[in-house]
Amino acid sequence: MQTVIIGSGNVAYHLAKAFVLNTIPLAQIFGRNEEDLKEISEELNIPYSTDKLEDADLYIICVSDGSVENVSKLITKKNCLVAHTSGSLPKEILEGEYRKSSFYPLQTFSKSKELDYKKIPFFIETENEFDKRVLFEIATKISENVMESSHEKRKYIHLTAVFACNFVNHLFSRAKEISDSQQIPFDYFLPLIDETVQKIHEIEPKSAQTGPAVRNDVRVLQLHEQLLQGESLEIYKTMNHSIKKMYEL
Amino acid sequence: MQTVIIGSGNVAYHLAKAFVLNTIPLAQIFGRNEEDLKEISEELNIPYSTDKLEDADLYIICVSDGSVENVSKLITKKNCLVAHTSGSLPKEILEGEYRKSSFYPLQTFSKSKELDYKKIPFFIETENEFDKRVLFEIATKISENVMESSHEKRKYIHLTAVFACNFVNHLFSRAKEISDSQQIPFDYFLPLIDETVQKIHEIEPKSAQTGPAVRNDVRVLQLHEQLLQGESLEIYKTMNHSIKKMYEL
Incomplete structure (x- = not known):
């Protein structure tokens, strides 16, 4: 499965790192800030881009709440799975002809601080059982605490x-x-x-x-x-x- | 030097324990609640009493703020040193013909929880240099962080x-x-x-x-x-x- 992380901030960095540490392949890290992307790319050995979004099965959007909607429109592929990582947005904020989901890690992230990813709870919401299994499989590789959670919750x-x-x-x-x-x-x-x-x-x-x-x-x-x-x-x-x-x- | 701790609550217990662990002798633990005193006495091997206050050079009052004044009147000995352990009371709250001081451990205490006494800051206020040295000597045996502090501070x-x-x-x-x-x-x-x-x-x-x-x-x-x-x-x-x-x- 091809996965792309979108964003270059604290959440993007730590999520990418958690993927790499748990040998979950990442096809690309995509964003606007080339300096930050380059740094993450070099540390974690993941390709990056600021202009061409890689074709993937799963896109995880790790940008600030206010940018999620606009960023989600950049994904023009159909029939892929897209997840945002916000605690306060519904999955329906995502705008595109793909399957929508939420993949919310409950933690406060700063780039400079090491974290024990095993302890971070992940809350998952999807449109169907298949997507749920996909995101649970990834999250349970990273963390011991993975749960389903509606937008309301x-x-x-x-x-x-x-x-x-x-x-x-x-x-x-x-x-x-x-x-x-x-x-x-x-x-x-x-x-x-x-x-x-x-x-x-x-x-x-x-x-x-x-x-x-x-x-x-x-x-x-x-x-x-x-x-x-x-x-x-x-x-x-x-x-x-x-x-x-x-x-x- | 003879030292007596007055009180049988969380502060009294932990201070007594810190004394014992650092082999600072305690002559007595004195208070009203016989059940609590007995428990501390048995665990730490210190004599206790509910009615006869032992003759001592230093009394450390570990009771609630509202009781400090009344308890301080029980000490009828002259020319001894008396300390309270309150963060909010002046040393002058103590009523008796003895030298007054404050010996304030900055920590939240519960009986059931082990504490690393070395890390607890102690704030000391005395009437003179001699008493300051006495209390500093005790406090620095217990903790790495001992400072002088006025009531205002x-x-x-x-x-x-x-x-x-x-x-x-x-x-x-x-x-x-x-x-x-x-x-x-x-x-x-x-x-x-x-x-x-x-x-x-x-x-x-x-x-x-x-x-x-x-x-x-x-x-x-x-x-x-x-x-x-x-x-x-x-x-x-x-x-x-x-x-x-x-x-x-």
């Missing part, structure tokens, strides 16, 4: 990830602003952060909650509000309100 | 920890609510969460930000708001607003 998966990943990272940014303001190295907080995450591998986050809000420590809550302002104060109030609601305080 | 350390630990955990709780509502196992998100945290060991959280808000993806932001309600919707709006402000979007 994928929306919630993506939303959960926004809370558990994007918002968590933003809390780290705001936390670092506070520690920076007092010349306290943010590195000092890494063991605490690691332990916070380690805990939820073993117990439910709801049972692991600590801090002034869950023990309704009015003195500390007031003191903290006096130290804060702007967006961080808004976050402080919103999070504490939500914690109190969850624990009915 | 400690308040900000504690506040940073609330953002980076307590609020992060609450985001996990709200995320799990969303995934539970769709029968998606929350375990699927653990690799993503691990990677989110692993990233900030290597790059600044501000540079690691991903997600719909930082790329100002209005379509996804609106879609997500339609899926949410109540506290989670409030968190969604507040966090996105803060992300947009930080990146001037």
Whole structure:
């Protein structure tokens, strides 16, 4: 089976690498950014092109959500299988006379960071059983966690990830602003952060909650509000309100 | 030097254990809850009492913030050193004719979880150089990260920890609510969460930000708001607003 990856960003790079590491052949990596494509091509030994899309049985589109539709129109071949890798788009966003599917890896990717692909969950949606088997076969070579998922379900998966990943990272940014303001190295907080995450591998986050809000420590809550302002104060109030609601305080 | 730990909760247990593992002698563990004290006493082979506080040179109070003041009055000995372990209290909260100090371990403790004490930062505040040396000597036996810290600075350390630990955990709780509502196992998100945290060991959280808000993806932001309600919707709006402000979007 001939497979082409379209895109040259973080998802394209890591997916291409996962294919190569698991000896799944790739016919081409296709995109606009020649510099990035060349780099991936040289590292992974895959042909690349910026203008001529290789004839293939499967195209996996790894571009930003806003570009998926336009990029999908570049595939003029009929009766092939096309997958996008977005958490929030339906497979019907793809525009062409081919079979449509979604191949969503739930992970945050940066080019410079090595990843254990075995642990990345893949969520798959296809039009028929045959395509499902094709994408499951590929995904299960890469990862231990492969599941079917409708667009409806994928929306919630993506939303959960926004809370558990994007918002968590933003809390780290705001936390670092506070520690920076007092010349306290943010590195000092890494063991605490690691332990916070380690805990939820073993117990439910709801049972692991600590801090002034869950023990309704009015003195500390007031003191903290006096130290804060702007967006961080808004976050402080919103999070504490939500914690109190969850624990009915 | 005779040292007594007062308290029988998570902090008392782990601090006592860190002492024992580093062969720093403990004369007694003192508290109200006989059952907990007995358990710690048996595991760590330290005498315990619920009524007679042992005569000592150093008392370390490991009780909840609200109880520190009252517990500190139980120490009637003069010219000894007393430390509390709270992130948010001044050393002056201690009431007695002894030398006052703060010995603050920055970590989230649960009895059932093993910890690498070497990685826990300790923040120390004392009245004089002699006491500082005493507490530094103990802390540096336990941990690689020991620093002096005023009450003022400690308040900000504690506040940073609330953002980076307590609020992060609450985001996990709200995320799990969303995934539970769709029968998606929350375990699927653990690799993503691990990677989110692993990233900030290597790059600044501000540079690691991903997600719909930082790329100002209005379509996804609106879609997500339609899926949410109540506290989670409030968190969604507040966090996105803060992300947009930080990146001037």
